[in-house]
Amino acid sequence: MIGDWLDIGWVNEIPVRGSRTVTVDGAGEIAVFRTGDDNVFALRNRCPHKGGPLSQGIVHGHSVACPLHNWNIALATGEAQGEDKGCTPTIPVKVDGGRVLICRTGTLQAAA
């Protein structure tokens, strides 16, 4: 742990255009995404629509298509795209020396 940042592992452990999950006991799951252009984003692993696990969706550009009903969620903002309305909490995330760090307080808030 580095200050308010939680070290969750190597960025290479996340498949490109894919995602991995992080669990927080007693709360929920965080989905950590890695995009085609190698940006990393973290969202609560629940679609604002019907709670679908976003980590299992198809990542395209900076969006993910929810596996349940194909809502497209912007990875940067957590907002549903197009005609759909809703927002998934985002968690500040950064990559430092190849390690992925997510914000501790953000994680607890988002997962709660």
Next chain:
Amino acid sequence: MDFQDYRAGEHAADGPDTGPASPREHLVVIGNGMAGCRAVEELLARDAGRYRVTIFGAEPHVNYNRIMLSPVLAGEKSFDEIVINTADWYRENGIDLIVSDPVIAIDRAARTVTSRSGRVVAYDRLLIATGSDPFIIPVPGYDLPGVISFRDMKDVDTMVAAADAKNNGGGGEAIVIGGGLLGLEAAHGLSLRGMKVTVLHLPGTLMERQLDEAAGWLLKTALEARGQTILTGADTAEIFGQGKVEGVRLKDGREIPASLVVMAVGIRPSVALAREAGLEVGRGIKVDDHMVTSDPAILAVGECVEHDGQVYGLVAPLWDMCRSLADGLTGKVNPYRGSVTSTKLKVSGIDVFSAGDFSGAGAGCEDIVLRDASRGVYKRLVLQDDRIVGAVLYGDTGDGSWYFDLLRKGESVADLRDLLIFGQAFASGGGQADPKAAVAALSDDAEICGCNGVSKGQVVSCIAKGAHSLDAVRATCKASASCGSCTGLVETLLAITLGDDVQSGPKTMCKCTSFTHDDVRREIIAQGMKSIPEVMQKLHWGTPDGCASCRPALNYYLLCALPGDYVDDQQSRFVNERLHANIQKDGTYSVVPRMWGGLTNPRELRAIADVVEKYEAPMVKVTGGQRLDIFGIKKEDLPAVWADLNAAGMVSGHAYGKALRTVKTCVGSEWCRFGTQDSTGLGVRLEKMSWGSWMPHKFKIAVSGCPRNCAEATIKDFGVVCVDSGYELHVAGNGGIHVRATDLLCRVSTEQQVLDYCAAYIQLYREEARYLERTAPWVERVGIDYVKQRIVEDEVGREALCARFLYSQSFSQDDPWAARAEGGEREQHAHMAQFKPVKAEEMA
């Protein structure tokens, strides 16, 4: 000056009667933007050989669509997609384009211009199209690094870089000063790129020049719901920061931190060059009805001009001006009489329309207002003497063109008044909502495409001249080719103009490409493409890595074209195929082991029962395809479940895949009084042949032992009905939303023939159907006669199809569960990290 004087001027000798031998007049254009280039386009359309043209541009680019900078900022389009005229266009039309070298002086006496690099070019006619400059409020700190405007590609690049820095852990929030159209588009783009955005707007209402308070409030609420902070009545006192922007201080003392400040408070005509040259300048460069300035050899067009006391900051008036200008330059009188403008907000998902004067200050003005809070709809029409003078629509802007048309015509709406606010369909059709009638009723000069200034008449004539599809219309007259908000109108015009003959044309694969599924498949084979990135590169995909629609399709097409060679792309597969199980509504999975032909035995039943107990599966169900489905398995437990089922000799049932699902059977001759053949045994053989194959969509087979058809073979993708003389083969049935009974393909006499015909049929489907097209719509599309011709009549072709299927199967028939159960791709199932919340004191 008047138009006749201009034509009779000293250059009259170079008029239309000039023979080809005499030197052409040289038209020099200052400004490579939307107005300058459009004027040249209009000129070329009238008389391509009339002038020699040189264009000076300050930016290092070819002509691009400035109003589409917002989608570029939002990451929805690339720069290439907003280019209006490519380098080829300049070349093909003999235009000299000089970029990155703005004109800095005009010598009217010598008739030359001088550029920053010192280039001196002589002109016969000069066209000034310098557009406008962003207005910068001169508050302290306005010149700090990190304070930018939103005007050109360079600004977009700066904003994208700032947003990227933020995502990598540096940087901070963004502030947009100005809550007009431009500012809100900038805020939207930055917000989509992940920045925390605050909009500072001095007036109390967003877009106060276009919207009234009620609509402005709805807009503010909608933007706030998207996570932006909107501060109205916010008066900027200072932009502060050490060496670069750190934030903005308001006059009321509030401080807002930011690493980027975008000033989008307005634009003003760029007139410095004209003023120094001694041209008459008011708010803009003064022009007459033919866009001629106070110097008869110099014309001006676009946002830099003042016509009849008006300056314009929207794109539609440019088109009117350019038409008058080009007519004038080619000897036709077509005076410009000013423009009435309307505005559509292009921030995606928020529909706002405004036109005319809605301030209601004029004497004798009346308002008609419709407010439907629960639908988020607000409409206000301002009437004067029974004529519409202003309109504001929020939430439902479908009637915008109609109101705008009535407004521009100044027609009396006395007869419609009672129903006016409910829209055109209601007001003119007695409540019959027919969108076609509404569009049909529009006059020929009604504007369809605001981005490109295309009227209904132009669209209709372009359709009449042969543009019979949306793409053709876009290519020909550019309607709907920019922001796309008028696509529905253009499609309706196609339908009206072409009547029932309208060919909607094959749909493109998805919004990432202009190619259809069939085009893409053909090109993959023709060009020997081997990977998804290669397809996207060679076929000019419009998105960096496709979308959730095209990626699974491309993955399938490549897999089908290159069995054994193509490396499957896991990230282009829907979760069910990636995790080899069916995702359910609660995020758990269900698992269906293969039970060949629907048969099972004690060992398999025991293994399934054990799995259900061990992993506490809440439900087991017999599926419609005669298999057992185990529900409620957690993603983490899947590999262990598969290991247990594998241990009992069971493999994946592919119940999750676009693949062969099940072969349903009845008991047939072995037990049934009526059975004519061994339907169960044949079902097992069919399943053993075809399992594991990826297909365009799910595929179901059934074998019935007699025409009583207990296995329901006549609603399956491939159905066999056993009869005394052999086997009836049925295809293209479907028990889904649209129930469809099969077509009879043919009758055969041996089991081996059933297998061969089935393999050939599956392969034809695999090779020719579009992704996500089941066999029923596919056969309806190509016709059962075509399928018969390929499978029944063409024996050599059938054998080749069958051989290709079996070759492909030599790679496909491995159990995906086994590899995962042994630990392959473990990361698909394991969490990357697990945390327990820590108490505050432990943190310290």
